[in-house]
Amino acid sequence: MNGSQxxxxxxxxxxxxxxxxxxxxxxxxAVGCVLVRDxxxxxxxxxxxxxxxxxxxxxxxxxxxxxxxxxxxxxxEPCSHYGRTPPCAEALIKAxxxxxxxxxxxxxxxxxxxxxxxxxxxxxxxxSGVLEAQARQLNPGFISRMSRGxxxxxxxxxxxxxxxxxxxxxxxxxxxxxDARRDVQRMRLSHGAVITGAGTVxxxxxxxxxxxxxxxxxVDLPAHWSQPLRVVIDGQARLRPGLQLTEIESPVLLASxxxxxxxxxxxxxxxxxxxxxxxxxLHALMAELSQRQINTLMVEAGATLAGAFVQAGxxxxxxxxxxxxxxxxxxxxxxxxxQLTAMSQVPxxxxxxxxxxxxxxxxxxxxxxx
Amino acid sequence: MNGSQxxxxxxxxxxxxxxxxxxxxxxxxAVGCVLVRDxxxxxxxxxxxxxxxxxxxxxxxxxxxxxxxxxxxxxxEPCSHYGRTPPCAEALIKAxxxxxxxxxxxxxxxxxxxxxxxxxxxxxxxxSGVLEAQARQLNPGFISRMSRGxxxxxxxxxxxxxxxxxxxxxxxxxxxxxDARRDVQRMRLSHGAVITGAGTVxxxxxxxxxxxxxxxxxVDLPAHWSQPLRVVIDGQARLRPGLQLTEIESPVLLASxxxxxxxxxxxxxxxxxxxxxxxxxLHALMAELSQRQINTLMVEAGATLAGAFVQAGxxxxxxxxxxxxxxxxxxxxxxxxxQLTAMSQVPxxxxxxxxxxxxxxxxxxxxxxx
Numbered sequence: 001m002n003g004s005q006x007x008x009x010x011x012x013x014x015x016x017x018x019x020x021x022x023x024x025x026x027x028x029x030a031v032g033c034v035l036v037r038d039x040x041x042x043x044x045x046x047x048x049x050x051x052x053x054x055x056x057x058x059x060x061x062x063x064x065x066x067x068x069x070x071x072x073x074x075x076x077e078p079c080s081h082y083g084r085t086p087p088c089a090e091a092l093i094k095a096x097x098x099x100x101x102x103x104x105x106x107x108x109x110x111x112x113x114x115x116x117x118x119x120x121x122x123x124x125x126x127x128s129g130v131l132e133a134q135a136r137q138l139n140p141g142f143i144s145r146m147s148r149g150x151x152x153x154x155x156x157x158x159x160x161x162x163x164x165x166x167x168x169x170x171x172x173x174x175x176x177x178x179d180a181r182r183d184v185q186r187m188r189l190s191h192g193a194v195i196t197g198a199g200t201v202x203x204x205x206x207x208x209x210x211x212x213x214x215x216x217x218x219v220d221l222p223a224h225w226s227q228p229l230r231v232v233i234d235g236q237a238r239l240r241p242g243l244q245l246t247e248i249e250s251p252v253l254l255a256s257x258x259x260x261x262x263x264x265x266x267x268x269x270x271x272x273x274x275x276x277x278x279x280x281x282l283h284a285l286m287a288e289l290s291q292r293q294i295n296t297l298m299v300e301a302g303a304t305l306a307g308a309f310v311q312a313g314x315x316x317x318x319x320x321x322x323x324x325x326x327x328x329x330x331x332x333x334x335x336x337x338x339q340l341t342a343m344s345q346v347p348x349x350x351x352x353x354x355x356x357x358x359x360x361x362x363x364x365x366x367x368x369x370x
Numbered sequence: 371m372n373g374s375q376x377x378x379x380x381x382x383x384x385x386x387x388x389x390x391x392x393x394x395x396x397x398x399x400a401v402g403c404v405l406v407r408d409x410x411x412x413x414x415x416x417x418x419x420x421x422x423x424x425x426x427x428x429x430x431x432x433x434x435x436x437x438x439x440x441x442x443x444x445x446x447e448p449c450s451h452y453g454r455t456p457p458c459a460e461a462l463i464k465a466x467x468x469x470x471x472x473x474x475x476x477x478x479x480x481x482x483x484x485x486x487x488x489x490x491x492x493x494x495x496x497x498s499g500v501l502e503a504q505a506r507q508l509n510p511g512f513i514s515r516m517s518r519g520x521x522x523x524x525x526x527x528x529x530x531x532x533x534x535x536x537x538x539x540x541x542x543x544x545x546x547x548x549d550a551r552r553d554v555q556r557m558r559l560s561h562g563a564v565i566t567g568a569g570t571v572x573x574x575x576x577x578x579x580x581x582x583x584x585x586x587x588x589v590d591l592p593a594h595w596s597q598p599l600r601v602v603i604d605g606q607a608r609l610r611p612g613l614q615l616t617e618i619e620s621p622v623l624l625a626s627x628x629x630x631x632x633x634x635x636x637x638x639x640x641x642x643x644x645x646x647x648x649x650x651x652l653h654a655l656m657a658e659l660s661q662r663q664i665n666t667l668m669v670e671a672g673a674t675l676a677g678a679f680v681q682a683g684x685x686x687x688x689x690x691x692x693x694x695x696x697x698x699x700x701x702x703x704x705x706x707x708x709q710l711t712a713m714s715q716v717p718x719x720x721x722x723x724x725x726x727x728x729x730x731x732x733x734x735x736x737x738x739x740x
Contacts, residue, residue, distance in 0.1 A: 159532070162704045174713070324720050325717060346530070349531070349696070
């Protein structure tokens with residue numbers, strides 16, 4: 001770890017600023033910047049939204065001439081490329097800062113380090129890696145897309161204590177309580193895309209959108225929020241227009257292994273992908289979503305599709321909402337996996353977070369540390 | 371609520387003392403007593419073990435002549451009957467205490483209030499109900515047996531996140547980690563009896579006993595601890611001598627609807643009870659265990675027997691150890707219930723306690739407050 005006590009304290013402030021954009025910057029990362037001269041903050045900024053200036057630009061504007069000789073704290077390496085705006089690395093050099101402290105380098109292996117190099121070459125002191133772990137938590141999706149070519153994937157499940165998602169006859173409304181369902185709305189808001197299977201769509205006709213009036217009271221809906229891309233895996237192209245999901249005018253992507261014999265509204269895109277054993281190849285679909293700049297994906301699916309994601313290793317967190325109910329062994333299971341014959345084959349996780357949400361529990365599972 | 375701030379504080383101490391006997395007093399309740407004169411504690415005591423003196427006797431011995439004019443704090447109404455010892459109510463009167471503060475009256479409806487009446491009739495001030503809720507938590511089993519004629523029943527379950535207790539082929543060692551299994555040993559130690567079904571015994575040949583070396587490090591094993599009564603429900607009298615359970619020399623009770631064609635070792639008792647649909651009537655068995663002075667019962671059974679206890683309403687807590695694993699929908703379920711056809715029929719609980727035990731979770735469920 002590099003950096004002094006002061007560096008940690010100002011970087012914490014920069015991370016705090018970055019968080020303000022966390023629901024709205026996608027596909028860009030959330031970034032914060034603080035400019036400090038003689039121990040005083042002279043400029044602050046965060047990236048609010050794709051198309052708007054970067055965090056550094058806001059901080060430099062606020063600081064004006066006081067940026068000269070200042071230290072710039074940035075939660076992500078300043079950009080080095082000419083895009084919608086000139087590179088921030090150049091802006092910091094021109095403003096005359098004397099030191100740049102970055103929490104992490106750009107996770108895109110194609111560009112990693114170039115922004116900091118540019119600054120170093122201008123004779124400015126550069127420190128990197130201050131509060132890196134905390135800064136990485138701001139943008140797991142952006143980092144995943146840049147470094148792995150796939151979104152950061154959270155599989156959301158809801159079940160009774162005995163692992164049931166529906167009664168034998170399919171009835172399932174409601175297993176979890178109102179607070180847990182509001183929390184699911186919050187999850188949708190914070191993901192670039194939600195995905196389900198055609199079976200669920202045909203059975204339940206869900207809308208899969210964010211309904212602002214159903215968000216928890218604690219969520220302060222930002223002005224620039226947007227609906228997640230709603231993705232349906234429909235291998236055999238069984239869906240037809242007229243569903244709630246396709247009627248609501250926000251983007252939909254239908255992923256199939258074959259073409260549709262019908263026309264869809266303009267906000268519905270169709271993607272024809274490769275098949276594996278007759279089903280849409282999940283790895284190819286994840287690459288496609290990455291191409292479409294989806295950083296974070298929430299899986300809201302039945303036991304078969306959720307099980308397929310787990311089987312393919314395409315997951316980062318499993319979020320299990322657990323209701324204090326027992327539905328009995330005849331009910332539907334939560335996750336279908338190929339039949340296991342030894343306990344050593346059982347996938348092991350660890351709890352990242354355990355908390356109560358109203359009358360229910362929300363358990364966050366991640367891969368067990370090996 | 372009666373009692374002053376001082377009363378609460380001394381009663382808290384009496385409850386603390388009572389807790390020292392909680393693993394060893396059965397079938398008696400755990401009871402604590404504090405004698406206070408002029409604001410100073412002059413005597414303390416707790417009931418250590420059936421056959422030993424009651425809490426009041428120890429406190430009076432310690433106080434000697436200083437008991438005169440003192441206030442006696444007792445976590446349970448002093449006894450009024452001549453048993454192995456003379457009644458404590460009489461002892462307090464003879465010692466000349468001037469005030470008696472009880473947390474709760476005796477839960478046995480046959481005797482409730484007699485001890486306090488005896489004291490009142492001697493002209494001594496009596497206050498009752500100070501920290502009653504906390505005092506009741508000392509002895510849920512004794513209270514249940516006295517007031518309901520059945521033990522306090524905890525159903526212990528262990529499952530994966532998706533509610534599975536074994537793979538399709540029956541393999542189940544181990545689902546939970548070492549810490550959770552140690553915690554189960556602690557549970558056995560604190561129950562008067564553990565119960566399982568003949569199917570589990572025939573399949574796994576378990577010993578069902580407390581193995582002191584496997585207790586958690588935090589448990590200070592008391593000198594007078596004893597093994598729980600091990601009860602097996604064996605409706606069709608299928609068990610035969612030679613099992614681990616019956617070879618280990620501590621009490622066993624085999625509950626059947628018919629006689630055994632074999633002789634059992636001396637520590638194995640057989641009880642022939644009424645049948646309901648060919649199975650041992652659980653209500654009758656609970657009454658029998660109550661007769662045998664079992665205060666607390668731990669159910670360690672498969673999905674069928676555990677489900678039968680839930681169905682019969684014969685449970686007070688469900689303790690679910692949950693391992694961060696997914697075993698898939700082919701695995702064995704945790705609880706068999708009759709097939710439900712509407713969500714309104716689903717038994718609803720609430721979380722009394724949620725905590726991590728090593729890598730696992732321990733969830734304590736009680737009936738939902740209506």
